[in-house]
Amino acid sequence: MNIINKKFSLRKIAVIFLVSFLWISCSVNKADEGSDFTVINNEGELSSRLDTLDIDIEVDTTETAASSKTFFKKTPSFDLKLIAELTPPEVNGSPVQATMVSILGGSARAAVSYNERGLAYKGAIDILQLPSGNSRNLRIRSGILFDNADVNAVHVNENRIWSALASESSKLVDEGEYSVIRQFSFNGFSISGESEVNASLPGFAANSTKEFGDNVFITSGDNAGLSVFNLDLSEQIAFIRITDARWVDVNDDWVVVLSGGDNGSLHKYDRASLQLIETYSFGGADTPEAKNTVEIVGNLAMIAAGKSGTHIMDLTNGQLLANIPIPDPARLGLSPDVVTTNAVSAEEEYIFISNGEAGVYVAEANLNLNEFRSGQNLTVDLIGQLKFDEKQSVNHVSYRGNNLIIATGLGGIKAVRLSRK
Secondary structure, eight states: OOBOOOOBTTBOOOOOOOOBOOOSSOSEEOSSTTOSEEEEOOHHHHGGGEEEEEEEOEEEOSGGGSOTTOOOOSSOSEEEEEEEEEOOOEETTEEOEEEEEEEOTTSSEEEEEEEOSSSSOOEEEEEEEOOOTTOOOOEEEEEEEESSOEEEEEEEOSSEEEEEEEOOOTTTSOTTOOEEEEEEEEETTEEEEEEEEEEEESSSOOOEEEEETTEEEEEOBTTOEEEEEETTSSOEEEEEEOTTEEEEEEOSSEEEEEEOSSSEEEEEEETTTOOEEEEEEESOOOSTTBOOOEEEETTEEEEEOBTTOEEEEETTTTEEEEEEOOOOHHHHTOOGGGOOBOEEEEETTEEEEEOBTTOEEEEEESSOGGGOOTTSOOOEEEEEEEEOSSOOOBOEEEEETTEEEEEOBTTOEEEEEEEEO
16 A cells, blocks of 8 residues: 655655656756756666566466456457566665656656655656667666655656655745645756756645646645646646545546545546536545546546556546456455555556556456547456566556556566557
């Protein structure tokens, strides 16, 4: 289970879920003498953490890897290759843990966020160049190390990196607050430390962020809600109080925020006006201070809902169309406390699910999820569990363009390439 809130400056109640560019002129850049971050744009320096691999990944389709009420589809329609592993960076001698992966659409650009387990606030970002076309090589191109902030989530696009932070530094947060949104600019795969801007937010820990259109959207913990800023962070457009806000996603029509509590809720807002359209409740996302995500895929919301597994919701009307339960901890020889759905990512017909110490599972829909329309018959088959050599707790997954990037906490990053049979 992954915790997302910090309630006191000297007490980090828990750990949240479980970025790098080439400048020939210099490898490390501090914005100024007293800077609290370090930019690294030397790919050669960073690549010492990267292992390039070519290993077939088996999908375990036996019932022992699933709930007793779940039956796997027996024949996967794809092959999987583990193509790279990336160990986490160290910040001032302390290792940090991978919390999230952000992939820019179907592009080759991705970002990884890291925070530190324990009392100290330290974090990092890696920028990755993913395989595309016939290439099977993953590269780590640049990164940022933070001396005084956890990086709990990240969002990357063509020229900006957004980081959702927790910090107690007076440089970053207003008195009594711990949440920060921070932006860095970059060109190609080179990060500019000179263009960094940040804004303090209410809440104990910023835990998700997404840029869309002219705005950036941030959630910040169980005592805050959703903040909306313009792109240079000079103006706060809105603040919407949402108890236990855990994740935000945005598309052309809607802003959706997943919140926890006695029952999980999905809050749907009009993107243009930010007016609430509807709140949909569902069972799950009820573990206090846990990480849960929502991802918009076409007209669907893919909801990672903790102990109630993955819910697939029609966003046009709030109808729950499918549920993928969590694996049976007893069958896996695991404690129930460590088996929970904390992230889900989908594209076309494939759905990849992070189930904590139970690992990564894959499911397949009967249609292209990106093209789903209300009234269509949607069925989902759970295929099986991805089998790696070692067991690691999986904090986050992101799947785009046949690339599956897996964040495994102190285990770092696994990069998997999918090919259709």
